[in-house]
Amino acid sequence: MPNATWTRRHILSLADFTADEYDIVLQTAASFQEVLGRRMKKVPALQGLVVANLFFEPSTRTRNSFELAAKRLSADTLNFSPGSSSLTKGETILDTAKTYLAMGTDMMVIRHRQAGVVASIASSLDSSGSSVRILNAGDGQHQHPSQALLDLFTICRLIDPDRPRIELLEGKKIAIVGDILHSRVARSNIWSLTATGAELHLAGPPTLLPELFAEQGKDRPGKLFLHWNVEPALENADFVMTLRLQKERMTDSLLPSLREYHKLFGITRERLKTCKPQVKILHPGPVNRGVEISSDLMDDPDFSLISQQVTSGIASRMALLYLLGSGKNNK
Amino acid sequence: MPNATWTRRHILSLADFTADEYDIVLQTAASFQEVLGRRMKKVPALQGLVVANLFFEPSTRTRNSFELAAKRLSADTLNFSPGSSSLTKGETILDTAKTYLAMGTDMMVIRHRQAGVVASIASSLDSSGSSVRILNAGDGQHQHPSQALLDLFTICRLIDPDRPRIELLEGKKIAIVGDILHSRVARSNIWSLTATGAELHLAGPPTLLPELFAEQGKDRPGKLFLHWNVEPALENADFVMTLRLQKERMTDSLLPSLREYHKLFGITRERLKTCKPQVKILHPGPVNRGVEISSDLMDDPDFSLISQQVTSGIASRMALLYLLGSGKNNK
């Protein structure tokens, strides 16, 4: 364990995460990963606590991942589904959150299609004196911290399963390829990966990778690079993260066609030849096979970490819920 | 604990609730409220029992409240959602209930948009010899007993947290304001609050408060009053309960406009000046801010009990499930 204690009450963004915090998350996730290898995969850590999954934007995959993480910590879970809810009756999002708080919710996992909404709920509930913990499970195109943390855990665990830590990425080259502009996954990963000392290369068509992304690299010279074609990003890369392409982007005239996109930015065996021999590929899922990545490559365990990412998701989210929920200092 | 034992198998309506029954519910809820103050909020009271939430009318708030109450009593829960169900395949509501009974359901929490349906299911299942317990979670515009009981618990707990009981309301003045006609919450509250010895004042526009409501007060002279404007109801009131206004009412030509409604019946700081200084406000939620109540008043903890009502809902529903499920006499 790092020589530091967890003091954060909410996880809303990675923008101000410290090196120690990354390492605490990684080490805690590693210890839960060990638990998940046993037949009895539950621990009583959060018994009696209530985790409410408030997914104002529908999701099955991420919600189930958080739900299972919570259950394995022995918490009780509540699921809010926007379809059959008071929202359609005119209640505000904050009032919905307050209702779950008043029911006795200890932790809220919140997803919303609008950037900033989760932080704004957290700030309102804090100022009302509550001690509820809030975890941003995706707010618009802003942040998706648990995804970036599970990505980081997946990568570090590959290098040192027993003691994953950010210094392992010092000097590694990591490429993020695709629709950076619309991706909260990319935004959160830019924060975490540039914090590790890795060299981060973003690649995408100019319509999906505006120059403003270079700003974030200004105080980390030589660490963040932008490319409007994929080749320089892949050259000598240790890890390639390819992003989901929302098919709606084309109707917005941001892309010519899926076939054209695949031709220019799709990850294929051919393209990987310029990477490091042991290069690994990540994708946050769900994958459009044959668009972001060729279908056979996605299924090749020599290259693909996609299924490990899902597995890491349970251990990482257990770690996040555990750190938020069991803290003493952060009440 | 009152000198009485619980003998009721179902909770369908408050029309025939006895004073002892109210007091048993209040005392049992108080003991669960104490449990909810601990870190470990679960008790094993209903372990191994199955509570099925059959919500033929969609609801997230009330269903989650019952679900959490059941989980904190260690019961297993099943949720029936009308969207993806056999109902669309032509099965009757009673057959659905019988299916859940045959699966081994011990308690059913049922909501349906039609008045009387829950009682009719209870009577059919009783006559088939089953010992299932049934709790009406709202049937049409008829009854919503758990809401009225949590309201009662909220009010009595405010006066004496350790020993909430109905005699505490003797001589208090309580106003219910708004769309009485369409409200199952109002109907249930009229039964419970007139049973306490409080003076109950109903206020609403004539289209939403027909004279027939005066009938219920005939055998309780000087206890139930009707007003077609809000002022006499609020004067010297100890508690003001304002009801949710369904926006559909306007299209039915029962109301001129939301703005007009708020002007005439909305609860504001100005209007509260004629109440008792310590007046408290209740609302069953979800609230249309600025319609039934002004937005800042809703958030003012000096006046608003709205969030306490939600909290009381868990303890009260734990009490109801516990009383129904653990009874020996009422098998």
Add this chain to the structure above:
Amino acid sequence: MPNATWTRRHILSLADFTADEYDIVLQTAASFQEVLGRRMKKVPALQGLVVANLFFEPSTRTRNSFELAAKRLSADTLNFSPGSSSLTKGETILDTAKTYLAMGTDMMVIRHRQAGVVASIASSLDSSGSSVRILNAGDGQHQHPSQALLDLFTICRLIDPDRPRIELLEGKKIAIVGDILHSRVARSNIWSLTATGAELHLAGPPTLLPELFAEQGKDRPGKLFLHWNVEPALENADFVMTLRLQKERMTDSLLPSLREYHKLFGITRERLKTCKPQVKILHPGPVNRGVEISSDLMDDPDFSLISQQVTSGIASRMALLYLLGSGKNNK
């Protein structure tokens, strides 16, 4: 217990079930049925394991039955609902299953509207080296093994509750009446019931009972009979299983009208007069009252086993999950 051990990893179809396997399921279900008679209906058999219900075709009844069975074995459950899922985002069904596998799912209960899909997922996951167990909860018009096994358990338990076994059906006459063509329930029941030594009679209109169903009886001479009217099937029958009639069939011009269908194939008191005096009726539910069966007969406990089938469903599905999940040999 039969002198045999369970070695099967998936339950996809009854086509190759052995007599020993039927008897193991029946005996295991009987022991869980005994557990369900106690107040404490839970056993810790599958504690720490995760059962994912992947219902690509919506269902509440069967999903809840599996969910309750899993909870009573102390497993954790995840529910996949196609409505709010990645499927709408273009993910393949196999990728969805792989995601749940990567999350740590130990057993998957899968329903899909297309025949063969469940087996194909099982085969893909097997060849990827996983040890996940898969239970077919209905694939198109192909198979619904857990329904046929609960039907078998219901029938055998009636004859010998303590030691249900297939030899009890030797020489019994069983009729299956209705829309055989479109029924996965019928197809699975044909496999199980002809395995018992019972005499099986299928009856339905020619449009819903094509001659090809006679094929399955060729290697069991004198055991499987087809009838295009109902009378010869019912004569001296010990058990009559009537199938749900999908109302869509009429718009396909396969049926003249529901009234006509009821007149020709509906099960009524009058029709039962030619059966054995103790004849019992089964239906997989949900029932169209007055179509497949007359309404009063459905509710008559002297004849109807419909509610016992639902009850048997819990014990049978507990048995299936237990056999798949606790096996050592079948890892």
